[in-house]
Amino acid sequence: MSRHPEILWAQRSDKVFLTVELLDAKHPEVKLEPEGRFTFSATVGANDLKFETDLQLFGAIDVEKSVVNKGQRHTTLVLVKKEAGWWSRLLKAEGKAPQFVKVDWNKWVDEDEEDEAPESSFDMGGMGGMGGMGGMGGMDFSNMKGLGGMGGMDDEEDMEDEDDMPELESQESKPAVASEPTKVAEDVKSEDGAQESTGADAAKI
Numbered sequence: 647m648s649r650h651p652e653i654l655w656a657q658r659s660d661k662v663f664l665t666v667e668l669l670d671a672k673h674p675e676v677k678l679e680p681e682g683r684f685t686f687s688a689t690v691g692a693n694d695l696k697f698e699t700d701l702q703l704f705g706a707i708d709v710e711k712s713v714v715n716k717g718q719r720h721t722t723l724v725l726v727k728k729e730a731g732w733w734s735r736l737l738k739a740e741g742k743a744p745q746f747v748k749v750d751w752n753k754w755v756d757e758d759e760e761d762e763a764p765e766s767s768f769d770m771g772g773m774g775g776m777g778g779m780g781g782m783g784g785m786d787f788s789n790m791k792g793l794g795g796m797g798g799m800d801d802e803e804d805m806e807d808e809d810d811m812p813e814l815e816s817q818e819s820k821p822a823v824a825s826e827p828t829k830v831a832e833d834v835k836s837e838d839g840a841q842e843s844t845g846a847d848a849a850k851i
Contacts (some may be wrong), residue, residue, distance in 0.1 A: 649697045651686065654750035658760055659731045663753050664723040668697055674716045676723070678709045682738065686721065699746070704733040732757045738810070 664684070668674070671688040678684055682703035689696050706728035712723045727733075737743055746784040755762075 649695060650699050650744070650746040653686075653701075653747050654738045655747065656750040656753035656755075657733055657736075658755075659732055659757075660724040660727055662703070662723075662727065662733070662736070663750060664725060665750060666699075666721040666723075667719075668721070669815055670718055671697070671721070674721050676714050676716065676721060678707065678712060678714075678723075678725070680706055680709055680728070683708050684723075684725075687834065688721075700737045701736075702797045704735055704738050705729065705731075762799070791801075 651666050651671075654665040654667065656663045666674075667687050668688055668690065670690055672690065672694070674686065674688040682705055683701070685698070685700045687696065687698040704726070708726040708728050711726040714802050715722045731796075735743070736747060749766055
């Protein structure tokens with residue numbers, strides 16, 4: 647029994663977008679012919695299960711201007727139409743398309759909305775990792791607090807903690823601090839009184 651990969655498609659007046667979804671594909675092979683024939687084959691898994699498809703597209707394509715990007719997760723194609731115009735369907739044969747051929751709603755636009763739609767491009771996931779962006783995946787955001795320029799976040803937390811602390815100046819300004827010298831003076835006075843009393847008692851003797 648033949649196995650088919652899932653194929654997603656969308657179009658513009660001058661091009662057709664195809665995405666062949668096949669996880670862990672090995673040795674993907676793509677063949678394009680000017681009359682619109684598209685073939686794909688690849689193997690998957692330890693047993694090298696073969697997946698393939700052979701489709702006759704609705705119209706002719708410009709093979710030299712078309713672009714193919716192969717990947718282990720999916721293969722993407724931008725097929726330039728030989729003659730600009732809106733295709734009524736992807737395949738030349740009339741009737742219902744095979745179950746493995748589906749509309750790519752992420753790229754699809756209606757004919758009357760084409761001028762307003764942004765220009766579509768390859769799915770970045772099939773480009774095998776772009777230089778300079780691989781390090782983003784391993785970033786530990788939990789450690790960002792220690793990075794330079796982020797210290798202000800800790801300072802704000804410390805300032806909030808300081809706001810919650812009682813005001814020391816208000817406690818120091820209470821009369822209790824000034825009462826200490828008064829207590830000492832009273833003690834000195836009491837000692838003088840005791841000495842005077844002792845002297846008087848000695849005089850009586």
